[in-house]
Amino acid sequence: MQYRCPKCQSPKIIPVAQAGGPTTRPVVPKSLVFLISAIFILLLLVLISIAMWIFGDGAGTTLQVATVVIFVLCLILGFLFYRDLPDFKISMQGFMQSQKKWKCRECDHEWEI
Numbered sequence: 001m002q003y004r005c006p007k008c009q010s011p012k013i014i015p016v017a018q019a020g021g022p023t024t025r026p027v028v029p030k031s032l033v034f035l036i037s038a039i040f041i042l043l044l045l046v047l048i049s050i051a052m053w054i055f056g057d058g059a060g061t062t063l064q065v066a067t068v069v070i071f072v073l074c075l076i077l078g079f080l081f082y083r084d085l086p087d088f089k090i091s092m093q094g095f096m097q098s099q100k101k102w103k104c105r106e107c108d109h110e111w112e113i
């Protein structure tokens with residue numbers, strides 16, 4: 001099993017969609033999707049808070065409460081994802097092994113395993 005480009009040894013390889021034949025896709029756990037969304041919202045809230053501190057009289061109470069709530073949510077989701085991680089790894093490995101055609105992003109070289 002090779003996860004590097006045979007031509008330039010770059011690890012930046014991407015799977016090429018196989019024509020015909022069922023392609024197994026890795027199962028992305030819902031906790032990861034929610035975690036990414038929550039982190040995105042948290043970043044947004046933090047940015048708004050910082051902007052309000054700079055341009056106004058500081059972040060409002062509602063905003064502060066919302067930031068704390070989302071932060072706690074991120075921690076919970078992080079923990080849930082941590083529990084899903086072993087399954088996710090197995091699913092990803094299954095996908096990598098079933099994937100026969102690869103393409104290198106560095107040198108555009110395509111090959112089949």
Ligand SMILES: [Zn+2]
Binds near residue numbers: 005009010107108109
């Ligand atoms: Zn390459």
